[in-house]
Amino acid sequence: MSAASVRETAVAPGRRGVRIGPVGLAWRPRVFWCTVTALVTVLVLGVLGVAIGSTWIAPATVVRALLGLESGPESFIVTTLRLPRVLTGALVGLTLGVAGALTQTFTRNPLGTPDIIGVTSGASVGAVAAIVLGGGTYSVSAVLLGGGIPVAATIGALIAAAVVYGLGWRGGVQSYRLVLVGIGVSATLDAVTSYLLVRAKITVATAASQWLVGSLSSTSWSSVWPLLAVAAVAVPLALVTSAALGIGQLGDEVATGVGLHVQRHRLFVIALAVVLTAAAVAAAGPVGFVAFVVPQIGLRLAGTNRPPLLLAGLLGAVLVLAADLLARSAFPWQVPVGIVTTVIGAPYLIWLLVRHRKEMTR
């Protein structure tokens, strides 16, 4: 946590009660303003992401085109070519960020990313199997990217998560058991992926490894819709379960004591995290580090005792959009976005950790 003095002013007199319809919340200004700032950043990066490309389109034109006030070639470039990529990037970041915040909270462990439930490894096996076994050349795989690979990745993710949950079950699931089983299952699945890659022809293997890094280069509106549908359902559900998450992290006994149905809550949270992650991975491959780093950044910016869900999601969108902008514009060739998210996400987290230690020792 951040320095005590910061928390005192942020939590004590600053906690305000609001009631919006059925949702009553005690909100904290610091979380609120971080969230607003993140949202504005997402919008700015989104517009920039559409503006920047092989031909520059002025942001004003971009906004007009988005509002349907522009016709002609700019409108086509904006809505057909560039917007799907930006939207996919933002949604991938949002879903991964929320999923990471969910799993880190319920495992009470910053290392508890959705990967530990086996989702990513399962999706990878599915996608690589579809690429390697289903295709021959890269162009065939590219066609598959339109429908085959996302479906295969989703199926792989859901099966892997179900296996981890099933093996972790012992009259209920405990998070540490789930983590251990998840690591085991993931390792096994990664071995399968490696085997598929080794057996594949070199061109196919290259296409598969490109998918494995996480990339937005082959996105279209068909990758936006399923992702948008999942996000529209699962993100609000995650926000609704926020209070229960706060109770759940006090431990099973305390949570039961104040009336939380712990096992049902846990299954619900896991299911949400799995669906969110599966949707993101199906759309863009396993974009590295977002689900791990973004909730931790949100936690430190907001000064809360667990990653704020919405902030984590928005920061995820910021990270992926910024990474994609960099990947497209700062290099002479297109770098897969997953590499850039890791390269800029990890140092930022390290910087936050170092700064935090300085605050503590001061």
Next chain:
Amino acid sequence: MTHPGATIADAPVPTAGAAPGTDPAPPVLEARGLAVGYDRQPVLRGLDLRIERGTVTTFLGANGCGKSTLLKAFGRVLRPQSGEVLLDGAPIRKEHGRSVARKLAILPQSPVAPAGTSVLDLVMRGRNPHQSWARPWTAEDAAVAEQAIAATGLTEVAHRDVASLSGGQRQRAWIALVVAQQADTLLLDEPTTYLDLAHQLEVLRLVRRLNREQGSTVVMVLHDLSLAARYSDRLVVLHDGGVVADGAPHDVLTPEVLERAFGLHARVVADPVTGAPMVVPESDEHVTGLAGA
């Protein structure tokens, strides 16, 4: 499923709170033929026990005798292998979690709050059973949380991180959560662990005040026999999967019971301050003699 082991001793009717004669109101908590344990290995076998309203009951026994297990079964944290737990005469498992939580609060053994949780954050969680979609956070919840913090003497540190408090304050913060829950019955699992004697007394005095002033029913697990005798109406000694002694502290804390339940050779004398039974272990020569036996 039959009970593998016979009940060692049926609980005698406790003196405090029980109306003699015709069918009284159901006890607050009742275990019937309760068998609980971990991984199919029963710790308690076919146990019957009634907890009467408005009493302070303490479970005693050697390490691993099943005191905490029994408390967890009463608090529906552990599912019984057979038998059942009744809350106000109705099966606790069939009732909705929040509805149970409005009547029954649990303080587990050494709970841990995540870093960055303030006392207020923690205590507010105690209001969860009173909240729902239709009834979100209200001014009343805030007032109750504030009172609970005041009652546990934590007003000055209400906005501090729980992790930064002293052991005694931290334990009181958790008790404040339980108090804010406004349940009539409190289950406290070793509420005095890791506390020095002064802080142990502080916690137990608070517990007794809740019992006397608000009529709370308290069921707890303690390790200190003399403190248990001093602050409880009733002691229940567990050994080998069942109850070996049950009743008022004077009747329960006898050298025979201590020998049987703890393998402890000790004298019981009157506490010079309150007159409650106080356990004094025999001199060390006796112990060496005992070890050979």
